[in-house]
Amino acid sequence: xxxxFVVLLGHAVAAQLLSCGYFRRYAITRPPIGxxxxxxxxxxIGGIVLVPYLYLALPPWLVGGLLAIxxxxxxxxMWEPVLRSRNx
Numbered sequence: 372x373x374x375x376f377v378v379l380l381g382h383a384v385a386a387q388l389l390s391c392g393y394f395r396r397y398a399i400t401r402p403p404i405g406x407x408x409x410x411x412x413x414x415x416i417g418g419i420v421l422v423p424y425l426y427l428a429l430p431p432w433l434v435g436g437l438l439a440i441x442x443x444x445x446x447x448x449m450w451e452p453v454l455r456s457r458n459x
Contacts (some may be wrong), residue, residue: 381407 426434 393449399448399452 426437430438
């Protein structure tokens with residue numbers, strides 16, 4: 372039990388230190404979002420409420436694909452300033 376806690380704590384500390392190093396070195400560009408209105412907020416709240424039920428209703432391979440798309444999108448957003456600064 373204590374070993375699992377130490378591993379979890381080590382990963383949490385490593386994530387914090389690595390994120391501090393990343394954000395000190397690279398500037399993330401702000402997405403061109405614009406202004407949110409009430410309809411946008413209602414759609415986001417609806418998505419937050421419905422997506423967990425959608426994940427339960429869909430087959431596991433499709434849920435895995437959707438989660439993989441989300442992870443790849445986040446990784447692309449993270450790597451964009453790194454690759455841009457290397458080419459510049």
